[in-house]
Amino acid sequence: MTVPLAERSGSLAAGDARRVAGRPAARRRGPSGRLLFALPAFAFLIVFFVYPLGLLFDTSVREVSLGSAATPGNPLVGAENYRTVLAETAFREAVPRTLIFLIGSVALQLVLGLCVALVLNERFRGVAIPRFLIYFVWLLPPVVSGAVWKYALDGTEQGAVNDALLALGVVDSPVLFLTRPAVALAAITLVTAWAGVPFVAIVLTAALKDVPGELYEAARVDGCGSWHRFRWVTLPSVTPTLSILGTLLLIYSFKAFDYIFVLTQGGPGTSTSTVPYLAYLYSFAQFDFGLGSAIGVVSVVTALVFAVPYLLQVRKEEQS
Amino acid sequence: MSIAQSAPPGRGINSEGRGWRRVGLVFLVLLTLAYGLPLLWMLGTSLKEAGDLATDGWLPSHPTTAAYRSFFATDFLPALRNSVVISTTTTLLSLGLAVPAAYGLSRTRSRLIVPGLVLLLVVQLIPTSATFIPLFRLLAQLGLVNSQFGVSLAQATLFVPFAVLILRPAFNALPPALEEAASIDGAGRARFLLRIALPLLRNTVLVTAAIVLVSSWGELVYSLTFLLEQDKYPLSVYIAQSVGRFNNTWNLLMSVAVLASLPVLLVVLAAQRRLRDGVTLGAVK
Secondary structure, three states: OHHHHHHHHHOHHHHHHHHHHHOOHHHOOOHHHHHHHHHHHHHHHHHHHHHHHHHHHHHHOEOOEOOOOOOOOOOEOOOHHHHHHHHOHHHHHHHHHHHHHHHHHHHHHHHHHHHHHHHHOOOOOOOHHHHHHHHHHHHOOHHHHHHHHHHHOOOOOOOHHHHHHHHHOOOOOOOOOOOOHHHHHHHHHHHHHHHHHHHHHHHHHHHHHOOOHHHHHHHHHOOOOHHHHHHHHHHHHHHHHHHHHHHHHHHHHHHOOHHHHHHOOOOOOOOOOOHHHHHHHHHHOOOEHHHHHHHHHHHHHHHHHHHHHHHHHHHHHHHO | OOHHHOOOOOOOHHHOOHHHHHHHHHHHHHHHHHHHHHHHHHHHHHOOOHHHOOOOOOOOOOOOOHHHHHHHHOOHHHHHHHHHHHHHHHHHHHHHHHHHHHHHHOOOOOOOHHHHHHHHHHHHHOOHHHHHHHHHHHHHHOOOOOOHHHHHHHHHHHHHHHHHHHHHHHHHHOOHHHHHHHHHOOOOHHHHHHHHHHHHOHHHHHHHHHHHHHHHHHOOHHHHHHOOOHHHOOHHHHHHHHHHHOOOOHHHHHHHHHHHHHHHHHHHHHHHHHHHHHHHHHHHO
16 A cells, blocks of 8 residues: 555645646535535435434324325324324333333343453453354344244243243243233343343443553552452443443334334233334234324434433534 | 462453452353353254154254255245345445445535434434334335335435444545545546545445345344235244244244344354444444
8 A cells, every 4th residue: 555655645746736727626625525425325314214204293193094104185183193192001001111121121231231341351261152152143133033032932841941940940830921011021121131232242342442451550559459440440431431322222222123023012912012112013003104103203202312412422522 | 469469461350359250250151151042042943853842952852954944945035035135235225325425424524514423323213113104105105115125225224324424434544645645646536435445445344234234134124014015025024923923833933043144143253353343433433
């Protein structure tokens, strides 16, 4: 790379004079011309994201069924869909359930993810195996891990978990992990966390590598033990990453669809549905696009509220 | 704390306390079991005979590739072909839009940058279970419901922002002198991007493409809702629907799951270290 560069810089002066003289101003390197390269992507996002968001709101104030979804001019019903949604028991029950799911899944992912990152950064013999597994599971299609856990948590002796619990004598009869509402929600939370921990661990492993070794050295000289070095060096160093991750995980967990769909389809009834999942159920199980969209709008607004701290932080970093 | 106890510098936080190291080791074993056993369970089940499912333990007593041989007679092959079509289309579309956009947004001081980046982030944060409703209506208006290209268009809205956010820092990191030199040699921006920047950033672009490819490969919501006919479904939908359907043929389903994970295995084997750099940049920076 260096050789052609050196050659080029040799002809710099002559070339420069020629270009500047011969070229119209519009072809000079200004920032605006460069931005044109981003135009196709943003045009695409405006058509397939911004416009649909408007359409989501529009659908939420109309009566739309599957058959009339393609045609414009569905009857306007104002806030009717929102009133119906707020009165629905399914929605009212889904709100606290979603909160429990979010808190459980985010907390598990942050705590376990940090522990995983800490051990993966240590020089243990054979650490390459869990490290590989972590990367593999991170990219594994959610339907694949969902299907594996669906069978592992099967409510008969066939399920691996029940098989193990019975063999160990922990339970006398198979646990119905995915058909008893409270247990099923816990199972979904755990599986979501299982699948989410690798991402957290990978990001935190990188953050841990960036902690300057001198800090540990200094802490050691000051007589800090392992715990104090973790508490006063490691933790403060990764706190910014942890806080961004916390917001991201909150949003990602809120988006959770695949594990719910594969493990319980939101049931029994709607007992394991989160709020965004209800938008799917109302639209494609009841074919009421108006109601589904009203829940969709509520979900979008909630996601945006969750995202505010993250977006503010990004803006701050970009401007500095 | 005696000097004899202290470990060489730069060995991480647990290098000193023996007790902590032991705790770490135990945790590491548990970690390997927590992630290894479910995968072993998947592989083991796929090698069982249907009749042995109820009686076998975790591993097959009579290992057989019967499940793998039998699904060539089912609708697995069309689903596999659909997955390949959808994920390659999505990847080409996403990278085709994202590479120029990442270049366009790099190293400029325009006031449009921050709103642009915020839009990219917001796109990724909105639940897909909310966006598929209006996207369904939009695709219906365009006559693209039940079309795999429609699914790719919808998926690309997720992956274009992701790819731009990963690639932009890479473009920012190219030395400015490089572009100046190219410009003096008469290369326009497009030629600089294609002939000079892209070859230099080849690895970053390839890793980004690989992540997009496997994510599209496993994408469920849009494929599930925009495709209406069985013969158009990709593997992800095939698996998701089979989970509820064939309760007694888990060995079949697990063999499909094993094959569906192969692209992931290849990507991780080929680029594990680079993946970390990719995800770190894309997610947190």
